[in-house]
Amino acid sequence: MALASTMCVTAMATEKNDTVVFSSPTKVTVMTNDSVQKIKVTGKKGDENFRYEKTVAIDNTKTSTKVIKKLAEDDEKWVLDVGYGWAAPTNTPDGHGFAVFRSNEWFFGVRYCYTPKGATQTYSTGLWCDWRSYVVPTGKVIGKNADGIVGFSKFSENYKKTESEIRIFSLSVPFLFTQKFGKDSNTSFSLGPVVNFNLRGRINNEWTDGDYEMEESIKGIGYRPVTVDFMGILKYHGLGLYCKYSPMSVLKDKTVDGVENPKFKSLTFGLFF
Known part of the structure; x- marks a missing residue:
């Protein structure tokens, strides 16, 4: 429950400040296509069971404007x-x-x-x-x-x-x-x-x-x-x-x-x- 609460607080902080700092993550995976970028963090210092995922939309407005x-x-x-x-x-x-x-x-x-x-x-x-x-x-x-x-x-x-x-x-x-x-x-x-x-x-x-x-x-x-x-x-x-x-x-x-x-x-x- 404590872990769940910690993750919940972390996620809320992420939504509000849009900045999250992880200490010594075990594995970080970044997947990107034309419209979205997905970030996945597995494990961190002192907690090998930690999991975090974030999906971010990519703004192609500038590129599209140049093409048009x-x-x-x-x-x-x-x-x-x-x-x-x-x-x-x-x-x-x-x-x-x-x-x-x-x-x-x-x-x-x-x-x-x-x-x-x-x-x-x-x-x-x-x-x-x-x-x-x-x-x-x-x-x-x-x-x-x-x-x-x-x-x-x-x-x-x-x-x-x-x-x-x-x-x-x-x-x-x-x-x-x-x-x-x-x-x-x-x-x-x-x-x-x-x-x-x-x-x-x-x-x-x-x-x-x-x-x-x-x-x-x-x-x-x-x-x-x-x-x-x-x-x-x-x-x-x-x-x-x-x-x-x-x-x-x-x-x-x-x-x-x-x-x-x-x-x-x-x-x-x-x-x-």
Whole structure:
């Protein structure tokens, strides 16, 4: 009974002061996991039958806070985008097709990406500088008449090394939704619209006439100031493939005396970094 009373008093002191001193314990066992720590004392000086056990909860608040903070930082970031592709204009006037592998697009810019904590979906937007070039086959030429209507014809047979193209420069704003194939996956698919603010458009013609190299630049071709594309990107690690479809005609709808601007759209495939 005396021993029981002594142990009871000791335990009460432990609960109140949270400090217990044992003189020459025979054996001390400490067991720890992620949430609790258990201390077991067997025997002490003058009492080999003494037993004491204490379970203490471990506070992981600081560690958890650091992890949560790190995850929050990883959820928001800026990325650099670079792309190069080959354009295939569609809906072109009969007999006036474009040269697919000579028509191209390249762009670069930045995007702000936001990923909700623990999610595999990312939402992003940014700003790209975009250059597009629509080239007609060798021997054909693009021009503009007095009414501002763009048309197609042929270079003189005496001209050599001919090249004719429509060039468009844009500031583009992408709005992309990205889905990763698992939290630890390196593969993702992005989809969304790209709004193009077309700032500059012109026709550029080059040819060689005998010993002379000639170049002609035609402004005021009546391009649309704003167009919308739809873009898809399949990416693995840092390398991706993209497809972009432009359902809106590059040039404005315009008709004078029955002659109208050519209405053509474009489909582009390329590499995305």
